[in-house]
Every structure is written in C-alpha cells, then in structure tokens.
Amino acid sequence: MRARWVRIVACGVAGALVPALAACSASEPADNAVTITVADLPPTTQAKSRQQFLDQVAAFERDNPNIKINATDSQWEAKTFAARLAGGQLETVFIVPLTEPPGLIKRRQVADITDETRALPHADKFENRALKPGTGPDGRIYGLPTSEWALGLTYNRQIFTKAGLDPDKPPKTWDEVRLAAKTIFEKTGIPGYAQPTTNNTGGWTLTAMTYTHGGRAEKEVDGKQVPAFNDGPALQVLERLKAMRWEDDSIGRQHLRNGADVLKDFSAGRIGMTIATPSTYGDHITKYNGDPAMFGVTALPSGGTSATLLGGKMAVVSPKAGTAERAAAVKWIDFRYLRPKYDTAAAEERAKANAADDIPVGIPAVPFYQAQVVDPVLEVERRHANVPLNNFKPYTAGVATQDYIPEPPVAGQDVYAALDVAVQAVLTRKDADPATELRNAEEKVAPILERAQR
C-alpha cells in the first residue's frame, strides 16, 4: 500500500516537472498490482543467456500486466543467505541446489507453495520423483524443480581412446571403474578417477555410491531416522576407494577437492573419470572452454544395485512473501522453468533460442512430468539439440532402469560432512581403516540426528 502511495506521489511530481502527464497516468498500476524480485538473471559475462532471461521477463510482464518483475543476478550463496533473509533483501523467487531444500524446509526459511502449485497446468501429472526434493515431511510443496539430473559417471573420451579403452562402452560396475582407472593411469600417467571429498561433496558422492550397493545413509527405527551408512555397503565403497588409491595407485595424490575443483581438472584433461551429473557439460563448454568431443557420460555404475541420486536445482519462494507475491512468484516459476517442460510451443521457442545462442540443448535431464506430457516436449528438444547426443547415449540407456533414491531425510548436510572425513581418511592416509572411519562418522552423526528430531 505504502509502495503504491510512493509511486503515485512520484508520478505526480514527475508529472509536474514533465508535461507528459498522460504517459504517467497510462502506466498507473491496477489495484491488484504486485512487484516481485527474482534471482537467477545470468551475469553480464553470459550476455546471450542474460538477454534471453530479460526477454522472458518482458514477455511475462506483457502476459501479466499486474505483475512487475525486478530481476537480479544473485546466485545461491550460503554465506550471504542468512543476512539477506534477515535484512529483507532476499528475492521473492530464488534458486537453490537440490541439497538445500530439506534444511530450508526444516528451518521454515521457504514458503509453502502447495496451493499455488496445485493451480498450475498439469499439476496432477507431475513426476513424483522430480517433485520429491521440494516436498516437506508434511507432504506440502516448498520448491519446484528448475533442472534435475541423475548423478552419473563422466569420463574423458579422448583419454579412454588413448588408454586403449572403448569410449562407447564405459564402465557399468564399480569394479570396471577400478580396472579402467588402472589402465588409464598405466597407459597415460593421468589419474584414472577422481573422488570429490570436501564441502560435503565427499559425503554426498559416497552416499550415492552406497545407494548403488544397496545401502542407505539413514534408516527409520521406531519412527526416527538413525545412521545407516555403517551397515556394510558404504564399507565396500570405501574399501574399493582405498584399494584404488594405495594398492593400484591409479587415482593420483590430490584428494582435497570439491565437485567444482574436480570439474575444472576434468575439463583440463587431468582426470579420466569422476562422479557428476550430465549438466556439468554446460560448465565444461561455457566456463572451462572444454572440448565437446572429449565429454562422455554414463549412468552411475552399479555395485549390485541399479540406483542413483538426484542433483540439480529448485526454485523456492521467500518465506516473507505475502499471498499475492507468492502467487505471482509461482506464476513466474511456471512461466520460466516449467512451461518449456510441458508446452511444446514454449519448448521449441526456448530450444531454438538456446541453440542460436550456443547454450547447450539436449542434455538428458530428469523429466518433471509424466510421459504423456513430456514425450512430445523431448521430441521437440531433440530436434534442436546442439550437444553430441552420442556421447550421452550410455547415460540415457543406463538411467532408464535406475531407481532414484532421495537424499537422507534428516540433517543430510551433517551426514555428508561426517562422511567427507571418512572419504578423506581412506584417500589420504594409508593406514586408515574404513570400518573405523565409518564408526567414527556414525558416532558423530547419531547425536545430531537425535537432536534434529526432537
């Protein structure tokens, strides 16, 4: 209300100074006008993506004359999130990595958008696994997917060829990964495999690998989540990693890296294989100027169970948004992120624009909607694909049969932090005992889970 008065006064003053009073009254907002701020505007260094985003803002405002959008180029940053939230500077719509929603939901730092989401087109045809990361334990919806990918194994096709391996037949099991890493190191001197270990990425990837061995990070006992990573499967993973480091000596000596560091080294051709989502192809090309031909990706190898973990991003709404702002925010999320996933015309328009701007099109992602909605859209996207689709074939074939297991439901980041230490131990200390490391991690995590569920 106050903002409206300010605008009216400003218009009046402007009108007194400038004789174009008619223009002022023409832009007078309607009674139910609402202004929202949205994050994720690409930076000026990505001029084409930025322009596309701004064009979409303009198109959205044309379609919704009562909604005014202020776009900012702020990205999710854990360091500044709290201060911006407390200071009221957080955007109405902001984008977070898929690992964040459980914590944000638990701390009630994101808005409940269930009612607004249910009013969206095809709301009854959402793919449950795509919606799951943004759904709270109470079954309410707090976030909508903007991009989701199943974790896989990326590999350098050129290094594979150099080492005498077939890049079209990447490893399907972790034992094959071990063998391939050994061959790569012997034939090329390049570390055959890299495991992220810091910033909770060590625990995150260990959890995914544990899933492929039939294990879990947490399990429910008497209605409460307790640590489950000390049940056997995680031990197999750590023992194999330890053998690759100290027996085979095939994965190099640098083992204090997070996922971003590993990707940098991967694009520089200093790593044979690593765990990542296929979306890293985007950064590989645009950020690190990597060679498209060298990028290969396959489904997450199996350790006896065909499973994977989701990575990606979600759009969430500020808990300080009012009812009208929340409705406008969800409308924007639908327009920008969801419509190209269910509307073939919007998909075609977006894919064409992306391809024209050299933004990767055709990277296989987790569909947000059920097959009848999503299949025609995928067909359109394929027509405009500009990525080497052949390089993604092993991935699409592999993930089709995989189970998507969600993140640990309680205090996931704490679980990952404790497991980081276990992964670092076996990779940096020859005498580290994987079983002891997992026991130590369990001792650390158990009271945290207990406390989180009081």
Added chain:
Amino acid sequence: MTELQQRQTPTRAADTATRSAYHPPQRRRFRRGFGLGGLITLLPLLLVFGIFGWWPIGQSVVLSLQQTNLVDPPAWVGIDNFRYLFADPLLWTTLRNTAWFVVLALLFGFPVPVLLALFVSELRRLGGVFRVLVYLPVLVPPVVALLLWKWFYDPDFGLFNQVLDVVGLGPSPWLQSTATAMPSLVLATTWAHAGSTVLIYLAALASVPSELYEAAEIDGASIWRRLWHVTLPHLRGVLLIMLLLQIIGTFQIFTEPFILTDGGPEDSTVTILLLIYRYAFLNGDYGMAAALSVMLAIVLATLSAVYLRLTRKWSTT
C-alpha cells in the same frame, strides 16, 4: 658491558625529560572531563563503533541464547546452544587444531618477520628493493594468493613437488596429510602476512638511536651483542604488542583453511572460525555459531587482559 649500560642510562633519562616537556601528564589534559564539544567530536566515532561494533557484539550475545530461523520471532533457549556446543566432538578437535596452528604460527610466523626486519635494516644497499619485495605478498589479494598456493601444493601437478622431484626429495603430501597440512597452512600464512609486520618492525628499528650502536661498536660489541643489548630492548614494546596481535589473529584464522583445505584432511585443519562458518552457513544454526563466537571473544579478551597485565611491567621498563 658496564660501560655500555652507563652510556644508555643518561640517554634514556634525557629522553624521558624531553618527552615530559612536550607532553604534559595525562591527568592535566582530562581534569575537566568531557565537555559538550568533546562529546560532539566523539559522536561520529561512537556511532560508527556502536553500529558496526558494539551493537553486533551485543546481538551475538543475545543470539547465542536463542534459536532463530531469521523469519519467525526467535525462541529463547537459555544455555542450550552452549550445551550442544560442548557436546559436539568436533569442538574439541577444532580447539586442538587452532591451538596447534597458534603454536606453529608463533614458532615460525613470529620470528620470521623480526629476522627479516633485522636483515633488511642491516642492508647498506638495496634496502628499498628488499622492503618492496618483503611487502609485495601483502599487495596480492588473499584469495588469489591462496589459490596460487593451492596450485603450489598440488601433489600431482604442483610446483613444490615438481621442484622436489628435480632435487630427488619428493613427493611431499603437503595439504593431503594430517601431519603436514597444518604446517603447510602456517607457511602460506607467514608468507602472506609477514610483509606488514616487517614494516612495523622496520619503523621501530629506525627509532633506535644510532649513537647507541656506535657506542657499542666502539666498545667492541659483536653484532649479536648489539642485537641482544641494543636492538631487542628497544623493540620490546612493539614485540609484545605484535605478539598479542598475532595470538589474536591466529586464533581467528579462517581464509587459509577455508580456501586450501576446507578443514581437511579428516578435520585436521578445521579451526574455530571455520566451525563457526559451518554452524551458521552450512547448517543454518545461527545460535550455535553465535555461542561459539561469544566463547571465542571471551577467551581472547581474557587472554589479552592477562597477557597485558603480565607484561605491562616488562614492556615499560
């Protein structure tokens, strides 16, 4: 030596007399207390300190007794945050790590700038060049410098191991081992911060009256005796303050482990500030983060007070 001491005593007495003539005793300056003019002059400073210093400190104390999500009204939880803090096994690891860093930084990081300053001050030629060289690392933005060190320390492709390989001493794990990670951090920190400290010592060294050195030389004192009996006594006050500042600074080490190791391997470089960061920004537990911050502030304030009391006599005689 007796002669040297005799020569020193009148000089110091004369020096004190001269200082007294120019600077009246403090009580005379403040005997009328603060007038309105004084308060108005102080006001901007009080406002800046109040808004950016004291108020946030007060808020941290309040926050340490609350649980908040920064959206809903905070809930008072008494000393719960402190209880959870003491129950966290990582706290004790962190305290050990920080203490280890402080000890290493004092053992290596404290004498290095003193020695560098003495070396540069003794140079008869190229002193200016060396001053610039020593200060140069301070001009490099810390994060950029640390990313460079990260590459130096890379065990597979890094500069240090390549050099060690050439001389047949490599490879060293550097940051990849619990034993060598902390000393590696101290090395990078010392390199980055020595420049500023050297400048302060050089300024202090320049204030040592040259006639004392001349007298010592006439008396046949060796360079070590001149250092011990002339230079160090004059540097004493500065050394004590720098030592205190370094202790406080090293307790607050954050950027180096954050950029170079993220606390690894195996939590061997998680420092107090890194743990505060993790509580606040990874776990969103602002109450715990504030509780640990308050504890750190209390420990440092106590340490500083005890240190100043213990060394007051020594630093003024």
